[in-house]
Amino acid sequence: MQRALQQHSSAAPFRSHTTSKHQASHRIVVRCAAQAAATADKAKLFEELKESCAAFKKAPPSMKLEFSADILSALKDLQAAAALPKWGCESPEAQAGEEQQSFSGPTARRNVFMGELKQMGIKAPDQIATPSVRNDSAFLFTVVGVCSVAAVVLGQLPGDWGFFTSYLTGAIVLVVLAVGSTAPGLLQVFIDKFSQVFPDYRERVVAHEAAHLLVGYLMGVPVTSYSLGIGQEHVEFAEAKIQARIITRDLSDAEIDGLAVVAVAGVAAEGLKYDEVMGxxxxxFDLQRILLRSKSKLSAVQQQNxxxxxxxxxxxxxxxxxAEHQAVQEALVRGDSVDQIVQAIEAVQTKQ
Incomplete structure (x- = not known):
């Protein structure tokens, strides 16, 4: 009897050890299965985001706002799945916290002086809000110069050909001047194409657009699409954020703050690197439209601040x-889709 009890007591630790090993193995299998399922779910959600962005791109302008709601929903689903920790992490709402009614942290709206912009790294703060005419002037002088030379050369043609061709060539200058003074936006496409002769143009465009995408993403804006055009407006960012036409509703201070930062992100990106801001x-113009929708009337001084x-x-x-800004720039150069850009942002380890 005593021997049996000893055998039973000696076997009990062995069975206990074996059971614990089985339990540990089971937990590992369950954890791996859960991780695999979570990964599959995230991949499915990113695919939904990709499809929503593709549908938004194909939608007519009048339906863009409605299609942006699907992108917003896809981003929220990804955030709920812990796949997008950076989306909206810097928005005034996130900084304030859910229980606070207003944001009064260290990055809250306040008066900022030129010296502070200089300390932040903006090379020429006084050039902010001063439109650059470099590209426009270069385009105009080139048109005038080329047409003048061409008119002189064509004027040497025999007979009436010399008169008519030189006259028509000179008329091109007058047409460009007339369009530029009455509807300058019509010349923007030609100016953008011509501006590519400047070595820094492509770099400026990519940095400018990447800043809008990144800052919009950090502010919780549903990033719907992008265009590598330095003169493009981004009013669709604001409308996608508030899910309404910008002209149909008034904006709270928190909404104004977030959208204002997104609107001038391209200006900041250029200002950090160049003395002159082109775009x-x-x-x-986007910022002005946002400020005009403020619930509290803003004076000219307040708008400047x-x-x-x-x-x-x-x-x-x-x-x-x-690092995220650099990753977005590289993605734009590659021509990546919006969902790929989002994944590139989240893949970067943010510096503290």
Missing amino acids: QTADL ITRWAVWRAAALLKKYS
């Missing part, structure tokens, strides 16, 4: 997320 005209603060805030974000 700020469209950005400042918001502009400076928004540039300062955007520059701070671009410096903090410089």
Whole structure:
């Protein structure tokens, strides 16, 4: 009897050890299965985001807002699946916290002076809100110069050919001047094409657009599409964020703050690298439309202060997320889709 009890007691630890090993193995299998399922779910959600972006791209302009709701929903699903920790992480709402009614943290809207912009890294703060005419002037002088030379050369043709061809060539200059003074937007396509002769143009465009995408993403904006045109407006970002036409509703201070930072992100990106900002005209026009929808009426001085603060805030974000900004630029050069750009942002380890 005593021997049996000893055998039983000696076998009990062995069975206990074996059972614990089986339990540990089972937990590992369950954990691996859960991770595999989570990965599959995220892949499916990213595929839904890709399809939503493709549908948005094909949608007519009048339906863009409705299709952006699908992109917003896809991003929220991915965030709920813990796949997008950076989306909206820098928005005023996220910074304030769910229980607070207003944001009063260190990055809250405040008066920002030129010296602070300089300290933040903006090379020429005084050039902010001063439209650049470099590309326009170069295009105009080239048209005038080429047409003048061509008119002189063609004037040497015999007979009436010399008169008519030189006259028509000279008329081109008059047409360009007339269009440029009455509807300058019609010349923007030609100016953009011509501006590619400048060595820094492509680099500026990519950095500018990448800043809008990245800062919009950090502010919780549903990034719907992108265009590598330095004169393009981004009003669709604002409308996708508030899910309404910008002209149909008033905006709260938190909405104004977030959208203002997104609007001038391209200005900040150029200002951090160049003395002259080329693509700020469209950005400042977007900002003006946003400020005009503020619930509280803003004076000219207040609008100027918001502009400076928004540039300062955007520059701070671009410096903090410089690796992500570089990753987005590389993705734009490759021609990646929006879902691929989102994954590129999340794949970067943010510096503290």
